[in-house]
Amino acid sequence: MDKFWGSNFSNKALKVRPSPIREMLSVVNQPGMISFAGGMPAPDVFPVKEFHEGTEVFLRDGPSLLQYGTTEGFTPLKEYLSEWTAPRMGRKAALDEMLLTSGSQQVLDLMGWAMIDPGDYVITEDPSYLAALTAFHNHGSRFIGIPTDAEGMVVDMLPEKIEKARSEGKKVKFIYTIVNFQNPAGCTLSLERRKKLVEISNKYGVPIFEDDPYGYVRFDGDHLPSIFSLDQEGGVIYAGSFSKILAPGTRIGWCTGSRDIIRKLTVFKQSTDLCSSPISQALIYEYCKKGYLDAHLPKIVADYRAKRDAMEDSFKKYLPLDEVSWVKPEGGFFYWIHMPHIDAEDLFKKAIEKKVAFVIGAPFFANGGGEHNARINYTYSTPDTIEEGVKRLGEAMREMLGKA
Amino acid sequence: MGRKLSTSELLITAGSAQVIDLLCWALLDRGDWVICEEPTFQGATGTMFNHGARFLTVPCDGEGMKVELLPERIERIRAAGEPIKFIYTIVNFHNPLGCDLSLQRRARLLEIARTYGILILEDDPYGWVRFEGEDIPSLFSMDDSGLVVFSSTFSKILAPGTRVAWCAGRDEIIRKMTVLKENVDTCTSVLAQAIVWEYCRLGYLDAFLPRIIDHYRKKRDGMETALKKHLSPDRVSWQKPGGGFFYWLTVPEIPAVQLLEKALEKKVAFVPGNAFYPTGSGGLNNFRMCFTFASTEMTDLGVRYIGEAIREFEQEPGHKKS
Numbered sequence: 151m152d153k154f155w156g157s158n159f160s161n162k163a164l165k166v167r168p169s170p171i172r173e174m175l176s177v178v179n180q181p182g183m184i185s186f187a188g189g190m191p192a193p194d195v196f197p198v199k200e201f202h203e204g205t206e207v208f209l210r211d212g213p214s215l216l217q218y219g220t221t222e223g224f225t226p227l228k229e230y231l232s233e234w235t236a237p238r239m240g241r242k243a244a245l246d247e248m249l250l251t252s253g254s255q256q257v258l259d260l261m262g263w264a265m266i267d268p269g270d271y272v273i274t275e276d277p278s279y280l281a282a283l284t285a286f287h288n289h290g291s292r293f294i295g296i297p298t299d300a301e302g303m304v305v306d307m308l309p310e311k312i313e314k315a316r317s318e319g320k321k322v323k324f325i326y327t328i329v330n331f332q333n334p335a336g337c338t339l340s341l342e343r344r345k346k347l348v349e350i351s352n353k354y355g356v357p358i359f360e361d362d363p364y365g366y367v368r369f370d371g372d373h374l375p376s377i378f379s380l381d382q383e384g385g386v387i388y389a390g391s392f393s394k395i396l397a398p399g400t401r402i403g404w405c406t407g408s409r410d411i412i413r414k415l416t417v418f419k420q421s422t423d424l425c426s427s428p429i430s431q432a433l434i435y436e437y438c439k440k441g442y443l444d445a446h447l448p449k450i451v452a453d454y455r456a457k458r459d460a461m462e463d464s465f466k467k468y469l470p471l472d473e474v475s476w477v478k479p480e481g482g483f484f485y486w487i488h489m490p491h492i493d494a495e496d497l498f499k500k501a502i503e504k505k506v507a508f509v510i511g512a513p514f515f516a517n518g519g520g521e522h523n524a525r526i527n528y529t530y531s532t533p534d535t536i537e538e539g540v541k542r543l544g545e546a547m548r549e550m551l552g553k554a
Numbered sequence: 555m556g557r558k559l560s561t562s563e564l565l566i567t568a569g570s571a572q573v574i575d576l577l578c579w580a581l582l583d584r585g586d587w588v589i590c591e592e593p594t595f596q597g598a599t600g601t602m603f604n605h606g607a608r609f610l611t612v613p614c615d616g617e618g619m620k621v622e623l624l625p626e627r628i629e630r631i632r633a634a635g636e637p638i639k640f641i642y643t644i645v646n647f648h649n650p651l652g653c654d655l656s657l658q659r660r661a662r663l664l665e666i667a668r669t670y671g672i673l674i675l676e677d678d679p680y681g682w683v684r685f686e687g688e689d690i691p692s693l694f695s696m697d698d699s700g701l702v703v704f705s706s707t708f709s710k711i712l713a714p715g716t717r718v719a720w721c722a723g724r725d726e727i728i729r730k731m732t733v734l735k736e737n738v739d740t741c742t743s744v745l746a747q748a749i750v751w752e753y754c755r756l757g758y759l760d761a762f763l764p765r766i767i768d769h770y771r772k773k774r775d776g777m778e779t780a781l782k783k784h785l786s787p788d789r790v791s792w793q794k795p796g797g798g799f800f801y802w803l804t805v806p807e808i809p810a811v812q813l814l815e816k817a818l819e820k821k822v823a824f825v826p827g828n829a830f831y832p833t834g835s836g837g838l839n840n841f842r843m844c845f846t847f848a849s850t851e852m853t854d855l856g857v858r859y860i861g862e863a864i865r866e867f868e869q870e871p872g873h874k875k876s
């Protein structure tokens with residue numbers, strides 16, 4: 151049927167590849183497989199009962215919930231979020247500085263619409279969130295990768311990179327950073343670097359896209375101020391999400407930024423999906439309004455902290471310690487491990503034989519790299535399966551190193 | 555659909571607005587051509603425009619798109635070596651025209667699409683809302699070469715607040731749209747999908763649809779009565795829609811945009827016709843009225859005010875009398 155479809159696909163469609171993570175799901179779903187691959191919350195921490203209480207809203211406000219909603223988002227939920235996020239944002243955002251979206255994934259697409267022309271450059275961390283790279287890439291973006299270490303993006307490299315790009319006539323549109331408990335690297339941008347980043351952004355007039363789905367899932371230490379709160383010039387757009395602090399099935403996220411950018415994103419949202427499901431938004435609002443968001447979040451954090459600890463202990467117990475290194479994440483969903491003498495793809499094959507799955511590092515790098523890295527999720531499994539899975543992973547590593 | 559679809563031929567989306575977005579992602583490169591009716595749903599052409607589309611527009615009459623005009627227009631663009639990617643058509647109870655694409659024209663449209671290797675997006679949010687007469691077979695069901703993507707939605711048959719819609723097409727295109735959707739919003743609200751499914755599973759979709767249709771039929775009748783009562787047939791013309799949501803009115807010699815200003819003073823609103831012309835020329839003496847939202851009493855009152863506005867307009871100095 152190439153006559154009709156294949157020959158008519160756009161260049162984007164010809165190039166686009168299914169996410170390797172989603173592709174792996176068929177393997178991962180084999181019986182007996184322990185999966186550290188996805189980035190999913192644990193199903194048993196979902197506040198099903200509390201969430202269900204909100205359904206009475208249908209009887210009360212049914213007709214208005216079932217109507218088209220505004221593109222900008224359900225006002226009561228925006229008001230709630232403005233208040234709830236104020237400590238992190240440094241102030242209460244005005245309603246027209248916020249847009250509710252269909253997951254923060256949609257913010258990535260909308261930023262592509264608003265900012266990227268084909269051939270433009272986006273600065274990202276190396277590694278970075280895969281679906282962000284693809285979303286920007288679909289809009290024609292190219293990437294300048296900045297390495298990360300235990301303190302996040304090595305921001306000192308930015309001025310030179312920006313100047314070099316500009317001298318080559320490249321347009322740098324924004325800096326995309328996942329500031330807390332990065333996906334996949336697990337690292338958090340230090341306070342000092344946050345300040346530095348804002349300085350650089352202001353100096354060069356390059357805005358920052360601060361993507362923060364994991365920030366509220368912190369196990370140890372104090373919350374760091376958001377980049378948004380450190381910036382005085384309106385050059386930061388912040389994106390948050392209910393996916394990790396409530397449930398991804400709601401598909402509701404939000405973004406906060408200056409009116410100019412929010413207005414642009416809103417117009418593009420009009421033509422991508424008109425509005426996010428008012429049903430989802432109203433159910434979330436009911437849940438929040440009753441105080442459950444605040445009441446339940448510590449339970450989620452405690453559950454994931456225990457799992458992170460189980461994974462840390464299991465790593466120390468079962469992995470070949472002279473061949474693997476990692477930074478213990480202070481929150482979020484992922485470990486990122488480095489194995490200088492192991493090819494991650496080969497390890498993946500061996501691990502699958504032993505019925506444990508993870509995600510190889512390479513796809514997270516826009517311009518190559520990551521062959522010796524793996525991303526390991528701990529939120530989805532139980533502490534027992536974490537131990538068993540890491541044990542299998544350790545065996546697979548030892549076999550590859552010829553130390554079995 | 556003419557048959558039961560397999561799940562790999564179906565994709566659930568965030569409204570049928572998203573079907574248009576995803577199909578554009580899958581097919582359009584900047585500068586590619588899309589064929590559409592003129593006038594047409596401005597939400598669709600707005601999205602296509604964002605994706606860099608250029609529009610080859612085809613005028614309509616009471617039987618929908620004048621498909622006979624297509625071959626010559628297609629060949630003219632082909633001769634310039636430029637790609638035409640798909641035909642966008644609203645087959646039933648057109649937005650804004652209210653008309654159906656006739657069976658004969660459907661068959662001819664498919665023939666033309668097949669001859670030229672051009673795809674079709676059959677956008678059908680209103681087809682289930684038929685007040686009288688027989689359903690006309692969908693383009694999708696009449697086609698056996700796989701070139702049609704059919705799109706419909708729960709917006710008009712259940713509630714737009716669900717933001718749940720679907721599209722059907724060959725595996726190849728559905729798979730591409732699915733992959734592209736991952737980067738746009740990952741998936742459609744699982745809550746909304748599950749609630750819609752429960753509603754359907756319990757038999758309410760089938761049970762309630764006749765009531766919705768009945769309700770809207772009464773409103774359509776209410777508007778028809780009001781139009782006949784308050785507007786003079788030699789000043790205003792329209793075709794009574796057999797379903798859907800809209801009346802399309804023609805007011806020769808009166809600029810609809812200025813008429814709207816007058817109407818707004820009286821607190822009645824409609825959409826002037828030029829909004830539905832993607833190339834920006836036309837519809838100056840037309841406007842669209844939605845009859846499903848207002849009550850019959852409000853409709854009567856609103857149409858009366860529009861009638862008054864038209865008369866006032868004609869009495870203004872400077873208006874040339876025909």
Ligand SMILES: Cc1ncc(COP(=O)(O)O)c(C=O)c1O
Nearest residue numbers: 253254255279328333391393403
């Ligand atoms: C860094 C990052 N941004 C955005 C998202 C998208 O989240 P959602 O669309 O569920 O809000 C994710 C999800 O895994 C993520 O890791």
Ligand SMILES: Cc1ncc(COP(=O)(O)O)c(C=O)c1O
Nearest residue numbers: 569570571595644649707709719
């Ligand atoms: C022709 C047409 N297509 C698509 C839509 C969008 O519908 P949905 O609510 O499913 O996004 C509409 C809504 O008015 C419409 O008239």
